[in-house]
Every structure is written in structure tokens, then in C-alpha cells.
Amino acid sequence: MTQKSMRQALNEALRQEMRRDPRVLILGEDVAGGAGCEGEEDAYGGALGVTRGLVGEFGRTRVIDMPITESAIMGATAGAALAGLRPVADLMFVDFLGVCFDQIFNQAAKFRYMFGGKAVTPMVMRAMIGGGFRAGGQHSQTLHPMFTMVPGLKVVMPSTPYDAKGLLIQAIRDDDPVIFLEHKAMYDLMGEVPDEAYAIPFGEANVTREGTDVTVVAFSLMAARANDAADLLRKEGISVEVIDPRTTSPLDLDTILDSVENTGRLVVVDESPPRCSLAADIAAQVAEHGFSHLKAPILSVTCPHTPSPFSPSLEDLYMPSVDRIAAAIRKVVSR
Amino acid sequence: MTLHAICIPKWGLAMEEGTLASWLKAEGSTVRQGEDIAEFETSKIANVLEAPAAGILRRRIAAEGDVRPVGALIGVLADAGEDDEAVDIFVAGFSEASVVQEQQDSSTAIVETILVDGLPARFLRVRARTASPATPLVLLHGFGGDHMGWMFNQDAWAADRDVLALDLPGHGGSTKDVGDGELATLAARVSAWLDSQRLDRIHIVGHSLGAAVAASLALASPARVKSIVALCGAGFGDTLSRDYVEGFIAASRRKELKPVIEMLFADPGLVTRDMLESLMAYKRIDGVGDALRALAEKALAAPALAELRSELADIQVPMLALYGAADRIVTISDPAAFPWPHAIVEAAGHMPHMEAAKAVNEQVAGFLALHDGSERR
Numbered sequence: 142m143t144q145k146s147m148r149q150a151l152n153e154a155l156r157q158e159m160r161r162d163p164r165v166l167i168l169g170e171d172v173a174g175g176a177g178c179e180g181e182e183d184a185y186g187g188a189l190g191v192t193r194g195l196v197g198e199f200g201r202t203r204v205i206d207m208p209i210t211e212s213a214i215m216g217a218t219a220g221a222a223l224a225g226l227r228p229v230a231d232l233m234f235v236d237f238l239g240v241c242f243d244q245i246f247n248q249a250a251k252f253r254y255m256f257g258g259k260a261v262t263p264m265v266m267r268a269m270i271g272g273g274f275r276a277g278g279q280h281s282q283t284l285h286p287m288f289t290m291v292p293g294l295k296v297v298m299p300s301t302p303y304d305a306k307g308l309l310i311q312a313i314r315d316d317d318p319v320i321f322l323e324h325k326a327m328y329d330l331m332g333e334v335p336d337e338a339y340a341i342p343f344g345e346a347n348v349t350r351e352g353t354d355v356t357v358v359a360f361s362l363m364a365a366r367a368n369d370a371a372d373l374l375r376k377e378g379i380s381v382e383v384i385d386p387r388t389t390s391p392l393d394l395d396t397i398l399d400s401v402e403n404t405g406r407l408v409v410v411d412e413s414p415p416r417c418s419l420a421a422d423i424a425a426q427v428a429e430h431g432f433s434h435l436k437a438p439i440l441s442v443t444c445p446h447t448p449s450p451f452s453p454s455l456e457d458l459y460m461p462s463v464d465r466i467a468a469a470i471r472k473v474v475s476r
Numbered sequence: 477m478t479l480h481a482i483c484i485p486k487w488g489l490a491m492e493e494g495t496l497a498s499w500l501k502a503e504g505s506t507v508r509q510g511e512d513i514a515e516f517e518t519s520k521i522a523n524v525l526e527a528p529a530a531g532i533l534r535r536r537i538a539a540e541g542d543v544r545p546v547g548a549l550i551g552v553l554a555d556a557g558e559d560d561e562a563v564d565i566f567v568a569g570f571s572e573a574s575v576v577q578e579q580q581d582s583s584t585a586i587v588e589t590i591l592v593d594g595l596p597a598r599f600l601r602v603r604a605r606t607a608s609p610a611t612p613l614v615l616l617h618g619f620g621g622d623h624m625g626w627m628f629n630q631d632a633w634a635a636d637r638d639v640l641a642l643d644l645p646g647h648g649g650s651t652k653d654v655g656d657g658e659l660a661t662l663a664a665r666v667s668a669w670l671d672s673q674r675l676d677r678i679h680i681v682g683h684s685l686g687a688a689v690a691a692s693l694a695l696a697s698p699a700r701v702k703s704i705v706a707l708c709g710a711g712f713g714d715t716l717s718r719d720y721v722e723g724f725i726a727a728s729r730r731k732e733l734k735p736v737i738e739m740l741f742a743d744p745g746l747v748t749r750d751m752l753e754s755l756m757a758y759k760r761i762d763g764v765g766d767a768l769r770a771l772a773e774k775a776l777a778a779p780a781l782a783e784l785r786s787e788l789a790d791i792q793v794p795m796l797a798l799y800g801a802a803d804r805i806v807t808i809s810d811p812a813a814f815p816w817p818h819a820i821v822e823a824a825g826h827m828p829h830m831e832a833a834k835a836v837n838e839q840v841a842g843f844l845a846l847h848d849g850s851e852r853r
Contacts, residue, residue: 303757307760335757335761337652337761337762337763338761338762339757339760339761339762340760340762341760342728342729345729347753348730348749351749375541396731
């Protein structure tokens, strides 16, 4: 199998689906690049180069540069989906979704339900999440808990290039609106990715480390950090099971509960402020459905309840680190 | 030199590191060459490591549970004449890089993907470790498998001949287009691939579905096939488990796949998370579901296998059938009734080439040598 970066894996998913299905198209800012200008066509490919090369193959009717008006991008995307196309919107930073919440929450997420199941909305909203880029409070959020709580939306957070390709293909083939969140610190992450197209079903967790002492649940970049913490603690004789649910909605609670039944201990890692986070949600669900298996209180490792700081040294303290995850695991197994 | 390095072995091309599951010998114990000394888990499956030479296990460097790259030193064998200082010097001077290089040089294995009649065909080629190789050997895997299933066998059989392991249509890195899914179609595709490689006379070791394809090929072009070894061959036993075939197709999650894959082994503990994950990754690829369905309903259908079995006696090439004593997929009630030469592999289920690799490697090598005959090149 070939080693590919997360960026290449996403590009390949888009390309293969656009070849397979002429209804698939891309809308976003600078997804083609150079629109209306002299010189190099196709120079940009989105803010981080994920769509590079697609306009050359599919043309400007299927790779559409949009004005800097997220509400228009999202409105056009929802309308195109309702009319039978399968659009993929590139929203750049997830922080910008705030200006198109009506299109997402009140329109796209509700069409199937409010039209009595007679309409489907096969649209994907790609956006970058997360910290580590020294980009300040308006460009560093994750926001996945907000989308997770809205019925009618599916929310995907890949942690490897393999998962990124398979989950994006599934997102495009899915008949419901999908929020597809890519961590901006992971685009250069390398991994084995098959050349052929494949789809990973939603709601199926990946057990990335097997262990017997404690269960750790983490998404996206935090799954990678949880794996590092598990490898570190293995040398201390602590056997850590790491679960990456891959999608927050639907959530594979079965796999989490099965694991907690074996380990009796749970740490949830979430790169988001603690209140109403996935950490809070998963801790609550395990407490409700798996309380009798718990040998110790559930611990969570999250960001503090503040905006993301711009200062690099503060941001490093703000995001859950391998050390903080390891410390929580040590604490939960000591009880 | 009476000091021998015990290193992490390289089983198959994809293996980069191994986990030392357990030492089977205590420090200070005397071992014979070829005796099992440690058990390893790779990303695919667990297997035992044999002592590279006779001697005393003087030093266990890696601890149980350690993960080390291929070629890493995990222990030292020496005779009683070497003092501890000599062992220390040997350990200190050991270079992993040279071992990895040596292994890469000695096993010139490459994976190629070519187009045969416009369809991708992926295969592994391991060059013979001899200047005058005997008749090449082609390996055909079973339902749902690919060339990586031969990782414990390919190097042993490449001692005196080229070994080529094909991904059958619908599998691995080959096309997912299986045509009508009939055995004859698969045999014709294998035949076209053999043409592309200019292999006009070969031995075949086929496992399960691969054995049925080998038999079909021998019936269609007997001149091409010098001998067949059928490992737990579909059509070579009494029944083929539909529970397995249907379970493999239906499983959409690792949890569902696990009990199905455990049916393959006498020791279900051999089924690892990574083995299941790589099978799920294969099953998710576009076209695989349809391909498996077509093969299940045509090539592996009970009437097709019954017809093949009735024709086995007509096959004019030398044939050896090996069965796993604990095989739950291809079952046999009365092996004495089989008109073809056969043997039972003990302590193995449907995957004897993995579970009892050493026994199968020796048995197959002996059979091939017997039938190379005067055509040795």
C-alpha cells in the first residue's frame, strides 16, 4: 500500500467520487484558485491545498470559487443538495460556520424531517478545526459539540489518512448533511492509504490500542495524542485501550461500553472547552449505562473554559497534551 | 564464531516490527537448531521463531511485550566456551542496519501490479536463492485472502525456486472484476497472468478456493501444471462451511468479523485486532462485496465444488492434498476414502500454512523436489 498524507487522502477521495458520480461538485473560497485572474489556473486548491488539481480535471462548473460569504456558500450547497446534486462545501475554518448557522441548523438539518422524509440532503461541509497554529480565538476552535447536538446532522472527525479518505467517501455517498472536520495540524500526517475507493461506515469506532486497565476515548488529533500516551504508559506497566469513535454523531457507544466493562475505568479526551463537550456527553452516557462496571470516577481531559489564547506558550497549556492525558490515566488507575 | 544473534524476523514484505509475545526458553537453556525459542506477534498474526543455530540461550535482551523493528537483536545464542564479556562485546557491536540489509538482499521479494487483458493483477515475486532454480512455484490464496497470507512460507520455498503469489481476481490489489465468478473464469485469468509472466510450466500450491482454481487450471491445461498441492482445498473435502462464507461476506464490523475469522484457526487466539482491521479494510473497497458474492454463488457453490470433486480423479498431474486436523471450513469425514495422496496437518485448522508453517513448508518442499524431475533447469 502507498503512504499518503492526510491532504493527499482527502484529495483522492474527492477526485474518485467526482469521477464516479457527475453530481458531486465542490463549492468554497479559493477551491479552484486564480479565478478571473491572468496566469496560473489551479494554483491554490483551497487554503491548505486539499482541492489542488481538481479544477484542472473537472472544470469550473464542478469546482466553484465562491465569494467570502459563508451564508451564501452554505445556502447554495443546501439548495443544490435538495435539488439532486451532491455538493461538498469547503468552509475553511470551522469558526466561520457561525455566520451560516441558519442554513445548517434550521434548513439543511431539518429538510428530511420537515418534508416527511420526501427530501434528502446529500451535502458535505468540510472545515478545519483545532489549535496549535497560533491562530488565536477566532481560528482555533473545534465546535464539534455544537453540531453533534443537532439532530439531522452527522459529524465526522478523522484521525488518520486512511480514515480521512474512507470517511469522506462515505460522507459524499451519505444522503444526510455531514459536517466533516479536519484537524489543521494533521494535513501532513502520513499513513497507508489504498489507491482504490472505499467507504468507512459512520458510527463504527476504531480501537487503536488494545488494553485492559483503562479505556481512553478521543477524537481527531486527540486520538493521536491518546495513542502516544498509551505507548508511553505501556512502559510503566499500564495497559491502555484507546477508542477513536471517528464520528461523534452517530456515536458508537456500544464499543465504548464494551471496553469500559472490561477495564472499569474511563478517561475522555476532548479538544474543546469542558462544558457541553463530547467529554461531558460520553462521561454522562457511560455513567448512565455502565455505572456498575466503573471502578473509579470518570476523568476528562479538555481545554479550559476560556477562548483559545493567541500566546504560543499559553496555547500549548490550553490544548490537552500527551502529558496531561498520561497524568489523567495514571490518576484513574491509581484508584 | 560461536555467537549467534537472535533477531526479529521479517515475515512478509509488510512487516516492519514485531512484538515479542513470550520467550519459550529460559536464559541458560540449551537449544537445538530449529527449536522454537520465542513467540512473536506481527501486525498480522503470531508465530514462533526457531533457533538459528544450536547453543545456549545466553542472553535475553528483549522483554516480553517489547516492540522492536525487524532485524533488532533480541537475544544471543552461544556455546558454553564463550564468557559473559564476549557476549557483552557482541551485543555492543551489533548493528541492526546490517541485519536488515542482509535480509533485504537475501530475500529479493517484490510486489508488482500489472495489467492483464486491461485488468490490474498484483502479485509477489520472490527470487530463488540459488543459481540454478527448479520449476517455479505459484501460490494461490483462498477466499478473502491475498498474497500476504504466504508470509511464513514464501521464503522457505524460494530456497531453490522462484515463488510467485498472485492476488486472485476480486482480492488484494488485483481487479475486483471477477466476471461471472465461475472457477473456470478464475482459472482462465490465472492462465492469462501466467502467459504475461512467460511461466509455461509451474508447480501450484493452492489454499482453499485457490486449490479449486489450481485443479480447474490443471483440467483445462494439464501441460502447464507440473504438480498441485491442495491445502484444505475447496472441493477436496466433504463440505465447505457456508456459515464461514456467508459470515465473511455479511460482517460489516470488526466485532462481527471476529467470530467468523476465528473459525479458520485451531487456536482462535491467533486472530489479532490488526488482522481483523486489515480484512475490514479489504472488505470496504469498492466492488469487493459484489466480487465475494459472485464467487460465493458460483465458484464456491455446492454444485460447482461437487462437480470439481468428481473430476479430481481425472487430473493427470501429481497431486498432494493437505488437510488441517481441526479444519472447520473444509471438513473431511473419511480421508482414507480419498483416491488422491493426502496427509493431515496436526494442530492446525483451515490455515495450516500459518498455524503449522514449519510442517507444511517441509512437506511441500519435499513434494516439489520429488516432482521437479528431470526438467530441472
